[in-house]
Amino acid sequence: xxxxxxxxxxxxxxxxxxxxxxxxxxxxxxxxxxxxxxxxxxxxxxxxxxxxxxxxxxxxxxxxxxxxxxxxxxxxxxxxxxxxxxxxxxxxxxxxxxxxxxxxxxxxxxxxxxxxxxxxxxxxxxxxxxxxxxxxxxxxxxxxxxxxxxxxxxxxxxxxxxxxxxxxxxxxxxxxxxxxxxxxxxxxxxxxxxxxxxxxxxxxxxxxxxxxxxxxxxxxxxxxxxxxxxxxxxxxxxxxxxxxxxxxxxxxxxxxxxxxxxxxxxxxxxxxxxxxxxxxxxxxxxxxxxxxxxxxxxxxxxxxxxxxxxxxxxxxxxxxxxxxxxxxxxxxxxxxxxxxxxxxxxxxxxxxxxxxxxxxx
Amino acid sequence: xxxxxxxxxxxxxxxxxxxxxxxxxxxxxxxxxxxxxxxxxxxxxxxxxxxxxxxxxxxxxxxxxxxxxxxxxxxxxxxxxxxxxxxxxxxxxxxxxxxxxxxxxxxxxxxxxxxxxxxxxxxxxxxxxxxxxxxxxxxxxxxxxxxxxxxxxxxxxxxxxxxxxxxxxxxxxxxxxxxxxxxxxxxxxxxxxxxxxxxxxxxxxxxxxxxxxxxxxxxxxxxxxxxxxxxxxxxxxxxxxxxxxxxxxxxxxxxxxxxxxxxxxxxxxxxxxxxxxxxxxxxxxxxxxxxxxxxxxxxxxxxxxx
Numbered sequence: 001x002x003x004x005x006x007x008x009x010x011x012x013x014x015x016x017x018x019x020x021x022x023x024x025x026x027x028x029x030x031x032x033x034x035x036x037x038x039x040x041x042x043x044x045x046x047x048x049x050x051x052x053x054x055x056x057x058x059x060x061x062x063x064x065x066x067x068x069x070x071x072x073x074x075x076x077x078x079x080x081x082x083x084x085x086x087x088x089x090x091x092x093x094x095x096x097x098x099x100x101x102x103x104x105x106x107x108x109x110x111x112x113x114x115x116x117x118x119x120x121x122x123x124x125x126x127x128x129x130x131x132x133x134x135x136x137x138x139x140x141x142x143x144x145x146x147x148x149x150x151x152x153x154x155x156x157x158x159x160x161x162x163x164x165x166x167x168x169x170x171x172x173x174x175x176x177x178x179x180x181x182x183x184x185x186x187x188x189x190x191x192x193x194x195x196x197x198x199x200x201x202x203x204x205x206x207x208x209x210x211x212x213x214x215x216x217x218x219x220x221x222x223x224x225x226x227x228x229x230x231x232x233x234x235x236x237x238x239x240x241x242x243x244x245x246x247x248x249x250x251x252x253x254x255x256x257x258x259x260x261x262x263x264x265x266x267x268x269x270x271x272x273x274x275x276x277x278x279x280x281x282x283x284x285x286x287x288x289x290x291x292x293x294x295x296x297x298x299x300x301x302x303x304x305x306x307x308x309x310x311x312x313x314x315x316x317x318x319x320x321x322x323x324x325x326x327x328x329x330x331x332x333x334x335x336x337x338x339x340x341x342x343x344x345x346x347x348x349x350x351x352x353x354x355x356x357x358x359x360x361x
Numbered sequence: 362x363x364x365x366x367x368x369x370x371x372x373x374x375x376x377x378x379x380x381x382x383x384x385x386x387x388x389x390x391x392x393x394x395x396x397x398x399x400x401x402x403x404x405x406x407x408x409x410x411x412x413x414x415x416x417x418x419x420x421x422x423x424x425x426x427x428x429x430x431x432x433x434x435x436x437x438x439x440x441x442x443x444x445x446x447x448x449x450x451x452x453x454x455x456x457x458x459x460x461x462x463x464x465x466x467x468x469x470x471x472x473x474x475x476x477x478x479x480x481x482x483x484x485x486x487x488x489x490x491x492x493x494x495x496x497x498x499x500x501x502x503x504x505x506x507x508x509x510x511x512x513x514x515x516x517x518x519x520x521x522x523x524x525x526x527x528x529x530x531x532x533x534x535x536x537x538x539x540x541x542x543x544x545x546x547x548x549x550x551x552x553x554x555x556x557x558x559x560x561x562x563x564x565x566x567x568x569x570x571x572x573x574x575x576x577x578x579x580x581x582x583x584x585x586x587x588x589x590x591x592x593x594x595x596x597x598x599x600x601x602x603x604x605x606x607x608x609x610x611x612x613x614x615x616x617x618x619x620x621x622x623x624x625x626x627x628x629x630x631x632x633x634x635x636x637x638x639x640x641x642x643x644x645x646x647x648x649x650x651x652x653x654x655x656x657x658x659x660x661x662x663x664x665x666x667x
Binding site: 002003006007010017018195196199200202203204205206358359360361 | 439447
């Protein structure tokens with residue numbers, strides 16, 4: 001253990017002296033936090049609506065005005081027939097066709113259930129179609145509701161304005177930690193194998209635990225710096241600050257970097273070339289990111305996939321970070337997450353020590 | 362000889378179907394400069410790695426300073442200095458940082474052992490702040506040796522330290538090894554260069570994972586056991602080699618630098634052979650008695666295996 005400070009000093013010197021690594025370690029969090037929310041937007045705006053009004057009454061005109069006034073819609077055309085409206089969709093000049101049937105205004109005026117309004121959406125872009133048609137049908141329902149009928153009241157808890165930044169920022173922090181603290185360690189030991197320096201270490205009396213710790217600790221530091229950058233950018237640029245304690249954000253992030261760096265070292269330990277290590281870690285990074293519930297809800301996955309997510313560290317970290325950012329969760333609330341991550345970090349750390357062999361068998 | 366510095370018994374290492382080291386038994390005395398000499402693929406690196414605890418034998422055993430290389434690895438590692446065949450220091454750390462780093466790993470420091478490495482490290486000192494990766498080949502090798510010596514090992518294992526090094530640096534390197542030996546260190550160095558054998562106290566000639574002979578270089582040379590001749594002629598050297606080999610009286614003929622080395626089957630008859638070769642069209646055929654070298658012995662020993 002006495003050698004640990006010297007090994008750490010060497011790791012940091014090598015990291016800082018590398019022409020690329022320190023820049024990447026700083027650029028990844030900045031790029032992910034600054035660019036990703038702009039391009040990975042889930043907000044649907046400016047849905048182009050073609051209106052086919054067979055009714056032509058005050059009521060139908062009022063509905064058209066409401067659509068036009070909404071920030072989500074632009075009324076692009078008022079063709080006389082449905083077929084003409086569909087052609088606009090085919091030519092990609094409209095996204096949604098709203099058809100108001102004849103007799104709509106009269107029935108509504110008489111306090112009766114009016115004939116059904118028809119909405120057709122271009123589902124080539126499924127999200128746009130779904131959200132556009134959804135917003136539109138809400139708007140129509142509100143307009144069409146007959147007096148006295150029950151009005152539906154929807155309230156969005158924890159994120160009342162449905163600001164997708166608040167949803168994305170914790171997910172992006174998970175993403176950047178996976179990239180920095182999972183991929184970089186995976187390339188570390190294996191590169192010492194490739195350039196041969198590990199031989200010279202292996203003949204020294206340095207212990208396996210000491211050596212492994214010296215490889216892990218730098219990534220804990222790098223991970224925490226990246227999280228700090230992420231929190232500051234998320235707050236300063238998008239106004240999204242964690243509602244929970246920053247200490248807890250730090251603790252859960254430290255545990256997660258522990259898991260990821262341990263995992264990276266295990267991959268590195270079993271690989272004999274950089275190429276192998278890179279392929280293996282990429283495979284797992286994809287699974288961690290796609291199945292971790294970061295961008296798509298775990299609840300909508302098939303049963304077996306949901307079961308798999310319990311083994312994914314990204315699931316626990318993503319959930320914990322969302323809870324911290326949006327709900328202001330406390331340590332007690334996050335106990336299962338902290339526990340799962342701590343167990344994984346310990347297990348993978350032990351595995352990393354075990355997979356590092358000073359003697360070839 | 363009291364307790365040996367290195368002793369192996371039937372040491373065997375396989376890689377899949379290849380037997381890289383095939384039942385090697387030998388001893389190296391304390392304070393000996395021992396050369397492991399053989400061509401590529403002879404098993405030199407495998408042997409060095411086994412002795413340095415980097416690899417474990419499939420059969421047999423090895424001990425260094427009476428510590429078993431499998432069961433007492435920690436003891437062995439503390440007392441052995443190892444220099445791999447490939448430059449294995451950190452290219453992005455400076456010369457001084459590499460030296461200080463390896464000293465720290467052995468829980469010592471550079472100052473305490475400076476006297477030992479001074480003759481080797483001295484010329485490097487003005488490059489102390491240069492990254493190790495940017496040194497010349499000879500300098501890299503001196504730094505690697507300094508790092509292998511920084512903890513004052515009792516046994517120094519060098520895997521092909523002179524491969525890829527210019528002839529002047531090679532000579533210089535062997536002088537350094539001789540000096541370390543005179544300070545009481547046991548040195549085992551492997552090399553594919555047969556001409557380096559004379560710098561060792563004893564050598565092991567090895568081929569295809571086996572030790573063919575272990576002895577002093579002089580004893581190895583004496584063991585050749587028959588008169589050897591140097592053959593040269595004015596004509597095409599390769600044609601001469603083939604013609605000599607075809608001759609019924611010739612036991613062996615190998616191409617060496619300036620002349621071919623030739624041995625007869627029975628009683629040497631240089632005059633008869635010269636006449637036959639000249640009758641075959643070669644001019645100025647010259648056959649002169651020469652002293653056998655280690656390489657001649659190696660050729661003779663591998664012949665029997667073929």
